[in-house]
Amino acid sequence: MPDKQFSALNYDDPMVARILDAGEQCIHRFGIRRTSMGEVARVGKLSRGSIYRYFSAKEALVEGIIRRRQEAFLNRTEALLEKETRLVDKLTLAVLAGRKDMQEGIFAALAEVEPETLAMMFLDPRFYHRSVSFWPPHVRLAQEAGEVAAALDVVFVTDFIVRLAVSLVMFPTIEVDLRSRKSLHAYLQQALRMGLGENGL
């Protein structure tokens, strides 16, 4: 379940969907700065006032667009992971999917037009928190399977996984070249070394 800190958006509401669609299209074409509420209204074929019924301000609209994108990504990834059982494999897929999303979605557009905005987004703790909500169930499953030590705190493992995954999405290679699926998988395998954690000190 996603964050509820901000207004809970109903993506199924056709009005909400239309606004978000139009907004995303605008951002994709012009970037955030050069997108006006009037333009969003024009593209979405609705009145400017209606947008304000659903989004208190432009900032909230942008937040909504990004959030929907992220949640859509998480849902797609969730489906993608169903075929996998091991946490390492899931993580590998998730990182690869994350990179792909960065390279072609709205993020890629932002990276070209407003790199500073994108950079700020990545340093926003909320960006992490949204990713965090994804993992606990998988961690628990991995614990039941004995892949992750039962003694470990789910919150700790989740935190650890998210730090690693986000880092790997944003920097495919620091010292080790982790652009290929194979090298990434090997890296994560080693980094997790699940099944241990029990032993040693």
Add this chain to the structure above:
Amino acid sequence: MPDKQFSALNYDDPMVARILDAGEQCIHRFGIRRTSMGEVARVGKLSRGSIYRYFSAKEALVEGIIRRRQEAFLNRTEALLEKETRLVDKLTLAVLAGRKDMQEGIFAALAEVEPETLAMMFLDPRFYHRSVSFWPPHVRLAQEAGEVAAALDVVFVTDFIVRLAVSLVMFPTIEVDLRSRKSLHAYLQQALRMGLGENGL
């Protein structure tokens, strides 16, 4: 040994030092954008032309200032770590030192005046690479001491450590509150055991 990709700066050269000092002072007070070469010259009590003898452009000067800061940090940290033998303890101290540097140095000033610039810096791979050069010797020592599995590639361990450390400096708490030395140490202890143990698989 720091990067050599850019011009090798001799920090002992009194002229270089004066320029960097003046530049850093200016950035600290006005931020990067509002710092002019003329102002740097005035503060450093030297001619504008002299700055260009040592730095090809304003960008290079800024690069030099940041680099010196980072290297000074690494040197201080290196000294700090001499008392420690275990890698976990070293990492803990390094992360704490890094956070402190962020909160009070030139970075704190930038965070207030030009957060986007700071965000861009953090996403610059060079920022990571400079940190990377620090760890290999410590990793080797840890391997000799049996703390890190001898079979592991030093490059892998370094990459892993840097990702984790940078993440922990930039985000003191994602899911787990790691602001205190105690909790940070426990976290790293577990994270290293997870990633760098002999056992498992």
Add this chain to the structure above:
DNA sequence: AAATGTACAAAAAGTGATTATTGTTCATTA
């Protein structure tokens, strides 16, 4: 009820002339 369209003040963004800064050059100074 919910979406629209118009109107409105306040805030933000664009505009174009003016000023400051950049990066180079070179003769002068120490």
Add this chain to the structure above:
DNA sequence: TAATGAACAATAATCACTTTTTGTACATTT
């Protein structure tokens, strides 16, 4: 030999001004 200071075109920042956009309100439409 190295730093200086002045001159310079090209670029970038600044300022006062105009236009656009924002967010709100409310009467009107569907």
